Amino acid sequence: MSKIIDKVISSIPELDLILKQAIKLLKLDKTPQEEILKDFEHLIREVESTAFNIYKEYETKAFEKLVDLWIEQKREWITMVLKEKGEKGIKEILSNFITLIREMEFRAGQMRKARGGKTFEHAVKILLNLAGVPCEEPHRETKNILKRIDLVSPDAETARLTPDKAIFIATKRTLRERWKQVVPEHMKGARLYLVTINGNITEEKAKEIKETGMVVYVASELKEKPYLKEKPWVRKLTDLPKDIKNTVPKPK
Numbered sequence: 288m289s290k291i292i293d294k295v296i297s298s299i300p301e302l303d304l305i306l307k308q309a310i311k312l313l314k315l316d317k318t319p320q321e322e323i324l325k326d327f328e329h330l331i332r333e334v335e336s337t338a339f340n341i342y343k344e345y346e347t348k349a350f351e352k353l354v355d356l357w358i359e360q361k362r363e364w365i366t367m368v369l370k371e372k373g374e375k376g377i378k379e380i381l382s383n384f385i386t387l388i389r390e391m392e393f394r395a396g397q398m399r400k401a402r403g404g405k406t407f408e409h410a411v412k413i414l415l416n417l418a419g420v421p422c423e424e425p426h427r428e429t430k431n432i433l434k435r436i437d438l439v440s441p442d443a444e445t446a447r448l449t450p451d452k453a454i455f456i457a458t459k460r461t462l463r464e465r466w467k468q469v470v471p472e473h474m475k476g477a478r479l480y481l482v483t484i485n486g487n488i489t490e491e492k493a494k495e496i497k498e499t500g501m502v503v504y505v506a507s508e509l510k511e512k513p514y515l516k517e518k519p520w521v522r523k524l525t526d527l528p529k530d531i532k533n534t535v536p537k538p539k
Contacts, residue, residue, distance in 0.1 A: 291356050292391050295349040299342070302402050306409055309337040315417055323418040328507060328525035331484060334410040342402070346395055353391055357384060408437045408458040411482060411527075415440070418528045421535075422456065429455075433477075435466060441535050450477045454531055457501075461486035467499065478534065480504060484524060490514045493521055502530075 310316050313333055315323065323330060358365070361383070368376035415422045415438075422440040426447050430436060438456040439446035446453035455477055459466050462483055481496065481503040488496075488505060496503050497520050504524045505515075515521045522530065 289390070291353060291360070291387070292394055295353045295356065295391070296394055296398065298349050298352060299345045299398070302338075302405055302409060305338050305341050305345070306334070306406070306413060308341050309334050310413060310417075312337055312341075315414070318417070320417070320419045323414060324528050326525070327414060327418065327528050328484075328523065330414055331407075331410050331524065334414065335406055338406055338410070342399070346399075349395070350388075350391065353387070357387060404458075404460055407460045407484060411456070411458050412438055415528055415531070420528045420531050422531070425455070433479075436479075440531050452535070454478045454480055454535055456480045456482055458482045460484060462488060462492065478502070480527070480531075482524065482527060488515065488521065493518055496520065 313330075315330065315334070365380055368379055372379065412422055412424075420440060421442060422438045423443055425433075425436055425439045426443045429439065429443065429446050433455055435457045436455045437458045440454045440456065442453075446455065457466060457479070459481065460483065462481075463486060466481055466483075479499070479501040481501045483503065483505055485506070488503070488509060493503075493515060497518070502520050502522060504522050504527045507523045507525060509515065510521060510523045
């Protein structure tokens, strides 16, 4: 049975392909950079939401495919049970199928959970690039030093060789995820941006973030809270691309 589930699960496209479809559906590949810069936070939500809806469509098709494959594999047994037991055999057939569906739902749930945070990270990277802000995933060497870093700007090589000329970005959908970053002595001057979109930040957590030397980007409505409004290291997510553009040295 697990082979059937493996087969249908593998029919769900990789995250990058789903995000490409979301970008195309929203026509963001043809949207001027100025509009993406202006509406960055809203577009992050749009991309995430659209990508999730596309994923759900593929997941539904995977479940339908599972039904077809199961019937095909069990056809003779189903026919025999119905012939021998009539209506009473339906319960036996459904019980067998429910076991398979439970396993499929468990596997699909794991996939949704695993892709959740990655979708946000990839959406940030794609939209920054579409807004004319270069960024990419860091080299493994950089990841070994700064373990919670997901993206760097302007590029991985600059981040590795001249970290003082780069920005290091950690993306977390919520700050319930592990975000604390230990910065080695030789990188104390590195600019660390913590980018999040959901959840709350208490005043205590905001102070904790400041002590690490990080700048945190949050949903606009959260930044408007009185205890965060006057904290310059807590910024609106929509300001992220403009801040990077103004900070990272322009290529000569």
